[in-house]
Amino acid sequence: MAVGRRGIRILVRVTQVPPQPDQSLGGREFVTPEVVNDGSADRSTDAEQNEQVTRPTKLIRIASMVRTLLEEVRRAPLDDAGRRRLREIHEQSLRELEGVLSPDLQKELDEVVLPFTSETPSESELRLAQAQLVGWLEGLFHGIQATLFTQQAMAQSQLQEMRRRAIDPGAPGMGAGGPTAPSGYL
Template sequence: MDERTGQEAAMQAEIVEGQGQQPPQGQRQEPMPQEAITHPAKLLRIASMVRELLDETRQASLDEPGRIRLRQIYERSVGELEEVLSPDLKEELASLAPPMQGVPSESEIRVAQAQLVGWLEGLFHGIQAALFAQQAAARAQFEELRRRGLPSAQQQEAPKPGQYL
């Protein structure tokens, strides 16, 4: 697994809620990246579940029916994740999390789950970095608008007396 490639791809991920907003007048709209997440809350729930399963498999010895059940849960989790990912991220996930064949050993389950958790954490770090960058850009844009749009205190005129004074 190439961790750098996954992290670089995750750095370009963007949450897609609130699309359709127009950019402020005079500014060009940035093209939307190809990598997007359509349901971030679902992604977080699945990631939490996978992490808990990994912790449980580290602590417990699994018999064959338990390993089969964990394989089913793992494969369903990957399928659910694919529903909320863009095609690029979906393809990356599929290459990192191929379906398990037969009854996996405990170590195979642990490795697969740890790999999935690591990929999800890289994705979350990428989302977080993208959000920080968006916030910084919005803050700079707001400061620019404020600087251009509001007169300073020195430019404001003194209040004029009313007609009764």
């Protein structure tokens, strides 16, 4: 899935997954996202092609966890052990993110996120680091949403064009089965 701040193309194909024998659908449909290349990436710039998210569901889980941690840090004061633990979690989150991001997005993230300067960062340092990471992830998601919206609009436009061509094949009349151009025969 291509993502980033620049106009990047994203295409996610969702396929149905049959339930396991011991599972009931219960009126719900099980789906699994599958990242596909629709060929439009060939028309995009090199920068767009290099900004990829390999595991979008993992990215979403990490982002949700980071946001929850930020809320917790804002609510309650942390002791030294809590601040050290939160630092470890923050650094582990960054490592996990690097595993799902393309090299270009990893580089961008590395440029934005600064390392902690002490073994036990202050609460304000932790809040800033978490807020910064949440902000970057939200920007990433906004880029994904904007790209999906653009792709959806393009697909709808193409569908309308195909329908128009099917109705009006370009002949003076309507073509197969409909009125045709006048001829010299009765």
